Amino acid sequence: IKRIGVLTSGGDAPGMNACIRSVVLTAAAKEIEVVGFSHGFNGLIDGEHRTLLPYHVQHIIQLGGTILKSARCPALHTEDGARTAAGTLHQLQLDALLVIGGDGSFRGAMAIAPFYKGQLIGLPGTIDNDVDGTDATIGYATAIDTALDAIDKIRDTADAFERIFLVELMGRHSGFIALSAGIACGAEQIICPELGLLKKGQLDSVIRPIQHAQLIKGKSSYIIVMAEHCYPGGSTALAADLSEAIGIECRACVLGHIQRGGSPVGADRILATKLGAYAVEQLMQGAHLMMAGEVNHQAGLFPLELTGEGKKNIDPYLLNWQQQVAND
Numbered sequence: 061i062k063r064i065g066v067l068t069s070g071g072d073a074p075g076m077n078a079c080i081r082s083v084v085l086t087a088a089a090k091e092i093e094v095v096g097f098s099h100g101f102n103g104l105i106d107g108e109h110r111t112l113l114p115y116h117v118q119h120i121i122q123l124g125g126t127i128l129k130s131a132r133c134p135a136l137h138t139e140d141g142a143r144t145a146a147g148t149l150h151q152l153q154l155d156a157l158l159v160i161g162g163d164g165s166f167r168g169a170m171a172i173a174p175f176y177k178g179q180l181i182g183l184p185g186t187i188d189n190d191v192d193g194t195d196a197t198i199g200y201a202t203a204i205d206t207a208l209d210a211i212d213k214i215r216d217t218a219d220a221f222e223r224i225f226l227v228e229l230m231g232r233h234s235g236f237i238a239l240s241a242g243i244a245c246g247a248e249q250i251i252c253p254e255l256g257l258l259k260k261g262q263l264d265s266v267i268r269p270i271q272h273a274q275l276i277k278g279k280s281s282y283i284i285v286m287a288e289h290c291y292p293g294g295s296t297a298l299a300a301d302l303s304e305a306i307g308i309e310c311r312a313c314v315l316g317h318i319q320r321g322g323s324p325v326g327a328d329r330i331l332a333t334k335l336g337a338y339a340v341e342q343l344m345q346g347a348h349l350m351m352a353g354e355v356n357h358q359a360g361l362f363p364l365e366l367t368g369e370g371k372k373n374i375d376p377y378l379l380n381w382q383q384q385v386a387n388d
């Protein structure tokens with residue numbers, strides 16, 4: 061292996077820069093050149109790239125976002141797009157491509173595979189944590205802390221006004237962030253897709269614990285942490301429907317893209333560094349169409365095509381505790 065490419069794709073995640081840095085430093089130590097592509101796979105199609113040397117990645121370990129920029133790339137899923145992308149890799153004489161992103165980005169890598177002679181490796185970078193083959197994704201730990209910081213502040217004002225708040229968190233179609241942040245902020249209620257999506261006006265399961273809390277526990281504030289896409293119209297619609305149903309004003313707060321930004325927490329920097337280094341080493345061993353992940357603190361490879369199967373579950377123990385103890 062003499063030259064490799066690297067790109068960041070899909071929703072950016074804190075720790076992507078730490079991962080790029082680790083790839084570049086590890087590769088340099090092994091006398092491998094690194095070419096960075098900009099704007100995800102678009103950089104492959106448009107030929108937007110630059111050589112990355114160790115000094116380019118100095119002091120980026122603490123930066124959120126990605127120095128390579130990120131994007132989604134629908135063109136890659138056409139044969140023309142995939143051929144063009146593979147053509148760029150051949151033209152630049154790259155022996156391998158490292159893709160930092162989520163399972164959608166890994167599908168992008170697999171779309172190139174039939175036309176590319178080199179090796180393809182994925183690195184799990186997404187706040188959503190919805191990637192099989194790794195206990196945590198790069199960015200997930202930071203997103204939880206960012207959400208917590210915001211929810212703790214919402215708690216102050218909710219308490220002062222004795223209000224019900226709905227805080228909507230990201231997660232695409234999974235409840236990893238909602239459950240973790242919900243548990244850690246002491247949310248009275250958590251709504252996530254794993255408990256079933258709510259239909260418009262289907263409020264019984266939400267109202268019952270609120271009434272219980274009011275009558276029995278005398279709560280001065282009530283926070284419902286909900287994952288996005290769980291109710292038609294999201295938390296704003298649910299807050300309005302709840303207000304009408306129970307006659308108490310409910311407020312909604314959509315945290316949105318705040319969760320994607322910020323300096324990565326230590327756990328994300330460490331995971332990104334470990335997996336970036338491991339991915340380069342595994343490339344040298346001939347790994348192809350695999351993702352570098354970490355399970356039980358052990359770095360390992362996982363087939364790229366299985367990363368989106370959705371077999372990784374949110375913690376059933378904590379979910380059950382929330383339902384049985386905190387919600388009631």
Ligand code: F6P
Binds near residue numbers: 071162186230
């Ligand atoms: O996959 C990361 C993520 O932030 C999801 O949590 C969210 O559903 C989606 O990306 C938002 O995408 P966009 O930035 O395109 O609005």
